[in-house]
Amino acid sequence: MSKLKQSITYAFGAFGHDAFYAALTTYFITFVTSQLLETSNGGQVNTWLIGVITTLVVTIRIIEIFFDPFLGALVDNTHTRWGKFKPWIMGGAVISSIALVLIFSNFFGLTASHPMVYLVLFVIVFVIADFSYSVLDVAFWGLLPSLSLDSDSRASISSIARFGSTLGGTGVAVVLVPLNVWFSHVFAHTQGNEQTRAGWLGFAVVIAALSLIGALLTCWGTQEGKDDIRKNTQKTSFRDIFRIIGKNDQLMWTALAYLLFAFGFSTTNSMVVYYFRYVLGKPESYSLVGVVEAVLGILAVISFPTLQRLVTRKRVYLYSVAVEVVGYILFIFSGHSVVLALVATGICYVAQPLVFLVVLNTISDCVEYGQLKLGTRNESVTLTVRPLIDKLSGSFSTAIVSFAAVTAGMTGAATAADISNTGVAEFKGFMLYMPLVLIVISAIVFALKVTLTESKHDEIVKKLKARLEPETQASGDVSAAEPASDATASQTASVTTDSKSNAADESAEKNR
Template identity: 30%
Template sequence: MGDYKTTWREKIGYGVGAIGLDLSYGLFYSYLSYYLSSVLGLKEAFLLILTPLARIWDGINDPIMGTIVDSTKTKMGKYRPWILIGTASNAIVLFLLFTSFGMSGTRLYVYIGFMYVLWGMTNTMADIPYWSMVPSFTNDPKDRNLVATVARTFSGFGQGVITVMTPIVLPYLSSGMEKTEDGYSASGFSRWALICGILLVTFAVICVSSTKERHVVYNTEKFSFKKMFKVIGTNDQLVVFMLFAMISNAGWYLTSGTAVYYFTDVLGQSTAQSLFSIIGAIGSVLGLLVIPVLSKKFTNRTIYQISLIMAIAGYALMYLFGPVLNITIALDISYILASIGIGSMFVAQTVFLADIVDYGEYKNGKRYESITFSMKGFLQKMAYTIQTIFLFGGLGIMNYNEQILGGTINEATKTAIGIICFGIPPVLMIISLIIFSTKFKLYGDLKQKVHDYIADKRTKESAEKTAENQ
């Protein structure tokens, strides 16, 4: 079997699916914290406890889901059925999570806790099969880069819709006396979540109908935690990837999750977040577009290092022009540089995972695509946990809820929000860059050996199937 290449119809159809996933993903990771703390008034301590507990369950649930996907065998393939099931389920839960039905007190805390965990489970049902499909499209490294770039481009667009449109749309969707000073309300979030859920399912249908799983390796082994830990533990590059990606992603999540607090509570200009997000979206698109160009001259390893260095430089400027000098327009412009780095960073991570799947098969003789790709979703959730600890830990220490109820945010809290949003992220990215540069070995001769092994193995498998059919 040769290095077949995907058509543009497949690339775009596949990418469209990422828009819907990131509408749900973006609303959850960028606005849920604000919705729960500032709109519903839940205590920071509750969220500090809930998030780590949910991650413990994700550590069990995500690999199980990966194994289930790996073992699925239908006429549609093993990935596409789960994309439909997962997105439909996640759309329903997204709406319910952002709809409180007038509850308060203990009932509200229990309800939110249950829906919070359920969102993670249903997101896993859709996210794992979606990103696991990348290796099934093509063996060609450059085509994989292009598929991943297209998907990440659409993914960035989905998140851009959330970050740009939410501050604009929410005041129009909100109603009643429960509006905050910025025009947000529980009803507005509920209606916006419903719209995002409908789009999530629509884009998933387009994705599934536009793609084909060309080469699928089915795994009939039953799930066991022993096997799961073996798959993870014996793939040293997967462990390294999880560490450096989790740390760098946590840096970006801190900004995306704290920006609403910065523009609303620190600057007092909630609508200014839309311009900030638009500029960031432009930077992300530029970062995605340069990947195919850079891949002609540089290895994925070098591209990733360049991406992180650009992000670190951008964040340093953002901290200078934001919390230190308070020059908002300069802060916005600096975000372009950081976003270019972040956008290309995410593409490179997706490509790394496809290579890590091949490396696992090269090293152990068996292929576990979905278990490996389930680690992507898990590390993202762990990155979000780091964000939650920094954000709600800081807000809790500053007694943020009491200040919101009192109608005034003091200067110490504003300073803390600025540091969390723009000061901590570059530190995390520097740590990630050091780990990546010293510990990730899947490049050069080793990567070529893995590619040759997989190509030869697929050719033999294709020849054997042809002989059996004759």
């Protein structure tokens, strides 16, 4: 299988994948607070329904998050002629695409005529949408470590994939208003820049189609690797899932650092659309945010493999957070300037893809780290931690955004002139100050606790190959219980010894 073909088709899948995620997490709540509950005279049914829907979304996501590791085990235990990832990628894409279109509707007017019936149907469809997307998410990113065992190769593949996901995620911001307005003209017969429920529904159809096409291309163009290290697997029982995750200390520290960062960034990112509409009074300028983020995000993604080789992953993370802090400070002092707000948004966003890639590659390397430490390989269970964190942070940020918008009066037909100075100040507190603190703490955790460097991972791969190849030559069968246990004991001892040399490895990595 051509490496270029794999990288490109995987990137197309990431494009549709992140466009879908942006629509589901960032823009669905905007749809709820702006157009979903509008009556024919432009009013709202009432704000309590906004609160109920927001609470349901957050609750469903938090509950569903605890099922993600089990989905990872389900994928790890899958064996088909198409591999273990593709059936779940394709199935999840089909179901989630249909469900996305449905939740961006008002179920034929039920929000006004029968709000309780609407809520029941909404819960059912949203659970289906979120669960099927989770299956797709776990399988899609779980595929990454199966494509290569080399850190540099993974960095290249993940960078190209992130190139696609950056275009997908930021492209939504570019096309949101134009698509909404165009579909509003076609189906609601509006004029000017008015946005309607019909416009949002058309937008959802486009995003669902992109997600489905991306999944098809990924399944067609990628191929799982076959080697002795990937054969070192056992059936993952549900009772072993949290042991696999919990005993992988590097996975847990990386997850904590990323949770703090993702919560802060997703909160700010979700509020930018409100900032342009209700603070700056320039909703039409929001499309420029997507353009700025796309251009800078692509440049950041392209530079990642080179930056990783020059300064190491850990420094890329820390430098990126430093850039992020500069962006937040500029945003705080941007006042009512659209230009400064765009510059601040761009600076904040240019760092995010780099942090994502550092975390994605570190967690991918945690697959081999956990394999050496625990004696068996678990790709999907390990990789499920990253999307789990994205959804957890997205759930928290959804609650924050909805609360801040309702509190400040940024709902329905309100304009910038209707928002008080106190409302703006409170909104900025949630949008800028709280996220800034979380992101700084994230950098501290990553700097002090994450020690799985690229050179450390290379050593782990060499040890795994040295131990597994003689076993494969002696017997084509990998033992089930006792040999794995013996291997676990010696491997755990090795990792314990290895961890003592982390400081030396870090020093060598910095001087490399």
